[in-house]
Amino acid sequence: MPVLLDVDPRGRATLTLDRYAKRNSLDQAMLESFGEALGAVENDPAVRCVVLRGSNGFFCAGADISDWADPGPDRADRLSRLGTATFARLAALGVPTIALIERSALGGGLELALACDLRVTTEDAALGYPEARLGNLTAWGGIARLVDTVGQAHARRLFLTATPISGAEAARIGLVTEAVAADRLEAAAEELVEAVIACDPLALRVVKDTLAGYATRVPAEPAFAAFFSLSDASRERKQAFFQRKPTTK
Template sequence: MVYQNIRTEDRGRIRYIIISRESKLNALNKDTLFELHIALGDALHNDHIGGLIITGAGAKAFVAGGDIAEFKGMDAEAGRNLAHENHKNIFNLIEGFSKPVVAAINGFALGGGLELAMACHIRIAADNAKMGLPEVTLGLIPGYGGTQRLTNLIGKGKALELIMTADMITAAEAYQLGLVNHVVSQDHLMGKAEEILQKIITKAPLAIAAAITAVNAAGTADGFETEIEEFAKCFNTNDYKEGVAAFLEKRKPVFKGK
């Protein structure tokens, strides 16, 4: 597929997905969301790709939110369909992705942009980045998982404060809250994201996928049972056998995701 609103680039086993609407601060209109869904599916089913980095074009914005012009005239049913479709096709898909996904937050991450970053497994922010959920200033609330994922990441009280005040926070404040994993200079952002992904993709791919599934279940009624089940499944993989053999033979394992 020829993309109009995003770009993809492979660097070894890492695939970059770059939201590329720089003149619109990389806002997520419906066409961009559709292309993002296609790109995610392509990466998921490409055996050569070990992990993803999602970022925005330019130095100003990761993603500055949804395309508000497209919301005009929508009623409750249209809003419900919009949220439901994009939860399924984008945000929940990323959260449950069986390969590691890192958000490289290179500028403003607001509204749907911050929700996109929060759906990723790991978040790295440039020191000039600013984040927030300003939806209440439009008479809305976050609809792409923001109320749930922000609460899980930083706690109920602070999540309510940020959502209800619509305040933006700096990268340093986001780090203090646990919203991002690391803060680095703009020049080192992609290098840091690649460094972390490179560490991850040398590990057993099926074990990484199992870890993502188990961690995503944390705090739910089935959390511990999910961990037990994923732990048990690992014993049936060739990667488990290779990992144990390599440990006993004092060599580096060669995992094949089988």
């Protein structure tokens, strides 16, 4: 399975993206497997918190670009809806969720991390939204969640320049809960797990529901069918990415 689930005796559920050969990028199979793992968590009353991580010291490079190379409007719309629904389900879990970010969280990988309640990263990790540079759009609720997390000014910088920032900078602007040295990452995540498990689970559920009421509504963003029907330049950018040649579009 592309997403592995393990629950320890304390009620810590660990979800691991297990597609390292593709830098744990998210294709349709990965999203579907993630949905199945979320279903298991939702139906397990013993789960007290969820830690989300990638395999082999790499969080998530984003959406699998091969799925978006030239998907056509119908497939693009299906992928958009699948990812949006899956991430909304993660955000709505009744227990606290913690993203453990190593190496990078880019594009859809950062959207995935933003669907979690808490994020811990290494200081040298790369976080950002490179979609505009590749002729893609942010597909899975990332616009609303980023604005909710860091505000308009920082969100515009990340989206409109398509330039990643470091984990240390992400902590400075509030994109992540904490940035630590690589050898401290596991310990920092475990400290959050212990703090969460020490709390009353019903109280945490009520707090999560209350906070959700203040969040920006995540739309079925944006109009992918029209975008992929009309944007020849975006297709050229994606083909240039696959062929690793420069583009002037």
